[in-house]
Amino acid sequence: MHIRTLIEEKLLICPQCSEENLSLEADAAKCNACHQKYSLANDKIHFVVHEESPTHDSLDKIKTFFKKYPKLYGLLKDTVSPLYLKNDIGNFLRQNGGDKKVTVNLGSGNFAVAKNVFNLDLIAYDNVDIVSNLEKLPFKNDSVDLLIINSVLEHVPNPGVVVLEMERILRPGGKIFASVPFICGFHASPYDYTRWTREGVKVLFKDFQMEDLRPEGGPTSALLWVFQEWFATLFSFGSRTLFNLNYLLIMLLTWPFKYFDIFMRRLPTAHHIHSCFIFIGEKKAT
Numbered sequence: 001m002h003i004r005t006l007i008e009e010k011l012l013i014c015p016q017c018s019e020e021n022l023s024l025e026a027d028a029a030k031c032n033a034c035h036q037k038y039s040l041a042n043d044k045i046h047f048v049v050h051e052e053s054p055t056h057d058s059l060d061k062i063k064t065f066f067k068k069y070p071k072l073y074g075l076l077k078d079t080v081s082p083l084y085l086k087n088d089i090g091n092f093l094r095q096n097g098g099d100k101k102v103t104v105n106l107g108s109g110n111f112a113v114a115k116n117v118f119n120l121d122l123i124a125y126d127n128v129d130i131v132s133n134l135e136k137l138p139f140k141n142d143s144v145d146l147l148i149i150n151s152v153l154e155h156v157p158n159p160g161v162v163v164l165e166m167e168r169i170l171r172p173g174g175k176i177f178a179s180v181p182f183i184c185g186f187h188a189s190p191y192d193y194t195r196w197t198r199e200g201v202k203v204l205f206k207d208f209q210m211e212d213l214r215p216e217g218g219p220t221s222a223l224l225w226v227f228q229e230w231f232a233t234l235f236s237f238g239s240r241t242l243f244n245l246n247y248l249l250i251m252l253l254t255w256p257f258k259y260f261d262i263f264m265r266r267l268p269t270a271h272h273i274h275s276c277f278i279f280i281g282e283k284k285a286t
């Protein structure tokens with residue numbers, strides 16, 4: 001499905017005035033209520049113009065560089081990163097017929113998780129289809145079947161507002177796949193604000209019918225991330241360059257330990273220090 005189809009089927013709204021009154025022009029979508037125009041080219045629509053703030057964190061600069069090559073970045077994430085992660089998004093989409101539905105990946109970054117998924121992000125990366133603020137989503141009420149929000153809510157200043165927006169645009173019976181962090185280091189991409197315990201995740205998504213709440217990265221992932229930061233900081237002696245070198249060194253030396261999580265994540269007390277959680281839930285019928 002294309003962005004133009006979303007507009008023709010009246011699934012998108014004007015985020016400025018919330019009216020369901022967008023019409024298509026050659027290179028834009030125009031709101032007939034407030035007359036705001038949104039540029040639309042190569043099947044990508046810009047609801048906001050966001051200048052990416054300069055990143056001063058040098059590890060973040062390295063990450064930003066690799067994010068231009070999503071496949072390579074994904075491979076590095078699967079190997080040398082301290083997190084034991086599984087590709088549960090693919091399963092979620094398969095189990096819920098994601099290829100035939102209106103599915104939106106919120107805060108997608110430059111990753112295309114699957115075909116037929118609309119990627120929405122504040123930053124206009126190549127793979128982003130809808131450039132938008134997450135606190136004011138350009139979808140009308142009850143218009144989306146499936147929502148993905150993967151390691152994003154810690155990076156927005158008002159996660160509760162984003163969750164309310166998710167509930168608003170999801171149709172009753174529609175499902176969300178969310179992953180949120182608990183124990184992990186500060187990671188500015190470009191901002192980082194908060195964390196959730198398992199109980200905190202239940203409160204965050206209390207308006208959804210919970211289907212599953214399980215660990216993503218387990219206790220070893222959490223320990224590794226914190227240990228690597230600790231090691232890099234201790235032997236940095238205050239030097240940023242040494243910190244970065246230490247970090248790369250200790251990552252390369254310790255990443256295989258994360259596979260302890262294959263069995264550790266199932267232990268009953270493991271959630272005390274899980275690295276992150278996955279929540280799957282359904283919008284209740286009203």
Ligand SMILES: [Zn+2]
Nearest residue numbers: 014017031034
């Ligand atoms: Zn408008």
